[in-house]
Amino acid sequence: MCGIVGIVDAGGVSHPLYYALYALQHRGQESAGISVINGDRLRKHKAQGLVAEVFDPETLRRLEGQIGVGHVRYPTTGANTPENIQPFNFRFMGKGFAIAHNGNLVNTRELRSYFEQAGQIFCTTTDTEVIAALIADELRRSGSIEDAVRLCMSRLRGSYSVVLAYDGALYAFRDPLGIKPLCLGRTARGHIVASESVAIDALSGTLVRDVRPGELLRITGDGVSSTRITKVDRTAHCIFEYIYFARADSVIDGVLVYDVRRKIGKRLHEEAPADADAVCPVPDSGTAYAIGYAQASGVPFTESLIKNRYMGRTFIMPSQAAREQAVRIKMNPIRKHLDGRSIVLIDDSIVRGTTSRRIIQMIRSAGAREIHMRIGSPPIRAPCYLGVDMPTREELIASCRDEEQVRDSVTATSLHYISFDALIEAIGHPCDNLCTGCLSGCYPVAIDGEHARAREVEFLDETLQLGLDSFGGTA
Ligand code: SF4
Incomplete structure (x- = not known):
């Protein structure tokens, strides 16, 4: 039960991220954070508290950049400690990397143990850091973010919607069952992905569509491209988004709450x-x-x-x-x-x-x-x-x-x-x-000690290029 947002905006992302997080405040009130990338330079500000308490005009002014991600947190996995506040910034092979995640993995312990056996250390107790480790591990081998996300998704079990800023682009992906919501919108000078459409509304943007389960989006100033990483015969959208979590004015997976x-x-x-x-x-x-x-x-x-x-x-x-x-x-x-x-x-x-x-x-x-x-x-x-x-x-x-x-x-x-x-x-x-x-x-996923409706996940290699025209043109 967290809120995530990623924005590409030619006019700068700090204020749009702030407004979007404000619209997602109901999804988590423990902490808030924003990371932006400006060329090779990564900047972040995050702290415990509500969005309005964490940021002030001076902080937002310093967060210069045209690509960024934001997060509001309510803890599910990981202790309520400052180091667990998202987004997380990393430097990897000379490039900045900022990531934020909503969801919960059910095989974190196994994945952590795999890396720890290989000598890797972790700074937090969150699932998000494990996701980042999986992506970096494959990036090191292939150099391709698509391959890295594909491998990452093949190893994660549970729910995850992720936004990731890396190498001049914003990436967003959603678990193969689409358990946690994630949607794509167009704004006056760019694009936004967010947990709920109310964040798009807050920027006077237009809801384009939901991010598809198992889909990876790459967003730059030139537009949006989509890669379908996995395909399943069904989805498993969280029913409680409609009952309680989501704001009533949000459209979740095509349905007005x-x-x-x-x-x-x-x-x-x-x-x-x-x-x-x-x-x-x-x-x-x-x-x-x-x-x-x-x-x-x-x-x-x-x-x-x-x-x-x-x-x-x-x-x-x-x-x-x-x-x-x-x-x-x-x-x-x-x-x-x-x-x-x-x-x-x-x-x-x-x-x-x-x-x-x-x-x-x-x-x-x-x-x-x-x-x-x-x-x-x-x-x-x-x-x-x-x-x-x-x-x-x-x-x-x-x-x-x-x-x-x-x-x-x-x-x-x-x-x-x-x-x-x-x-x-x-x-x-x-x-x-x-x-x-x-x-x-x-x-919808196997959980130790619980009955599961396990589903076969088929990994695809299908890339759809969505040019600017698909969205009626954008800056
Ligand atoms: S429907 Fe219930 S069990 Fe499934 S993700 Fe939502 S809150 Fe969790």
Whole structure:
């Protein structure tokens, strides 16, 4: 659950990278960083904190260059330490090399051990440094970045979207199953690749398309070329991007997230109507669901919880104590909208149940008579090994409880999770093209001790040159 961006811009990349990272802030609030390449010179600035805290005008002025990459981080693999903050800069065979990554490998230990046996040392505990080591190892042999990425992809197992600035070009590649999102956009003076299309919007750019699973893009001031490195018979886009992670105004793999959430809200009403005075979202991620429910039911949409917008998301805060304290500071109920009323309360998901229980207590203390909870995802029953800091099975409230037991635990009047089929229908991708690991316990890559829907990855050697005309011309 990180955000990455890479930009080529004839007018300089530091400010565009800053704005793009700002748009991706929801994907990680622990740290932020930017690396730029100017000729042979690499510059970087990164630190713990929010994007607006890490950068100032003077820092951005010093980050001169026309190619650069940026990252906002929430840690999944690797400790919360300054050396793990991305992007990483390296010098290799006389050339600068900057890399940033979103995702999680499931075979990092094995790959690290391979290099350590050969005497290589690592400065961080991140997957990203392992990816960089694999690329450098093959670059040393072949001198070709395409060959290096091909070899790297053949050895990585897990999820990865990567941006890499090297030798006068920006490279971007995505894992063969397309688990983590990555899209390509055109701006007034260049191109951008980013985790979500909202970063392209922030630069007043145009979304060109998603980076295809298994594809490598090379972007320079002259345009974009594409090499299809691997091909699989299906994809495995993370279903939770649509449910929770992505911003509602992002288009992920061709689908507007807001539309998915609104449709789910409508289906929640069809599956579990409630006799209520108001439909209230848990802000902000419950809002589009609640609008869909209210439109379908005719029950008025009513804001009854107001969010303090200057706090991080409780779900991705690193300790239970921090999460519990955060709920109370983060939301305040509007007593007038709740007193004596029966409400439908809509949220995107229930993870541990702690947040839902505290919100329900808060709403009940504000006078609500009945609280009918409706949830935009099916029960989360299993952990994520592919890039999201989900709790262990033992901590997940639905891993060993049925719907009635969860309702009882969170103290709602009634509870309904969206059905799996309705969720898939709202997204519009076939179920087989989505990762549903945390809902089904069935993962798209082999994970030790877990059931896998392993897929054959076929390595291709197909190069598509996408000239400027393909994108309607650019600077
Ligand atoms: S397990 Fe869940 S959160 Fe993790 S990648 Fe798959 S769908 Fe996304």
